[in-house]
Amino acid sequence: MDNDVAAGTSTTASASTLGHLALGLTLLAFGIGHTGALDGISAASAVTVALFVGGITLFVAGLLEFRGRNAFDGTAFVGLGAFWFTWGTASGDTSVSAEAAGLFLLLWALLALSLTLGAAGGGLLPQVMYGLLFVSLLLLGIARFAEAGTPAKVAGWVAALAGLLAWYGATAVWAKWPTALPGRASGRGVTATG
Numbered sequence: 001m002d003n004d005v006a007a008g009t010s011t012t013a014s015a016s017t018l019g020h021l022a023l024g025l026t027l028l029a030f031g032i033g034h035t036g037a038l039d040g041i042s043a044a045s046a047v048t049v050a051l052f053v054g055g056i057t058l059f060v061a062g063l064l065e066f067r068g069r070n071a072f073d074g075t076a077f078v079g080l081g082a083f084w085f086t087w088g089t090a091s092g093d094t095s096v097s098a099e100a101a102g103l104f105l106l107l108w109a110l111l112a113l114s115l116t117l118g119a120a121g122g123g124l125l126p127q128v129m130y131g132l133l134f135v136s137l138l139l140l141g142i143a144r145f146a147e148a149g150t151p152a153k154v155a156g157w158v159a160a161l162a163g164l165l166a167w168y169g170a171t172a173v174w175a176k177w178p179t180a181l182p183g184r185a186s187g188r189g190v191t192a193t194g
Contacts, residue, residue, distance in 0.1 A: 016070065016073050017173045018170075022058045023058060023163070024166030024169075025049065025054075025163065025167065026084055027133065028163035029046040030163075031157065035157055048088075053084075054081065055084040055088055059077065062074045062078030062079070062081055063078065072122070079111050079115075102141045103141070105137050105141035105144060108137055109134055116133075125165060125179050129162050129166050129169065132162035135155075136155045136156075138155075
């Protein structure tokens with residue numbers, strides 16, 4: 001079965017869908033936690049989701065994407081899985097300075113920027129999703145350096161919107177919903193025919 005092209009394609013489509021669902025759910029939890037919109041829900045509330053769904057699940061989905069020869073989604077999911085796992089394990093560490101946390105977020109924003117640029121040929125949905133992730137991480141990094149709450153809240157809303165787009169893209173595969181504007185190609189790895 002490992003050499004069966006059809007089986008590999010099915011596995012890749014499933015891994016891509018799993019990766020986008022994991023990314024969507026993690027971004028929603030992370031984003032909503034940063035907005036402060038819900039009483040008793042903070043960014044710390046997203047740590048478990050970040051570790052297991054964002055970290056481990058995305059990392060495994062990325063390895064499956066590499067196995068299926070999808071370098072873009074493989075890179076995105078493994079890289080973002082490493083980010084979420086690191087963020088989740090380090091978020092409770094009070095010895096980390098605001099500047100170190102800001103630098104961490106800004107460095108990972110560079111990965112999100114690379115993913116945004118790399119998704120340019122794959123459709124508008126993934127490019128906007130990764131673009132929103134970039135903006136969110138950039139704002140969070142700035143908020144840490146400035147020790148300001150407003151940019152962090154805005155970043156939370158932007159991350160939540162990116163999460164909704166990732167969730168929509170993954171769900172669209174199963175529900176056969178459109179993922180491209182009329183007259184445009186479907187997104188790479190997140191297609192309605194996936």
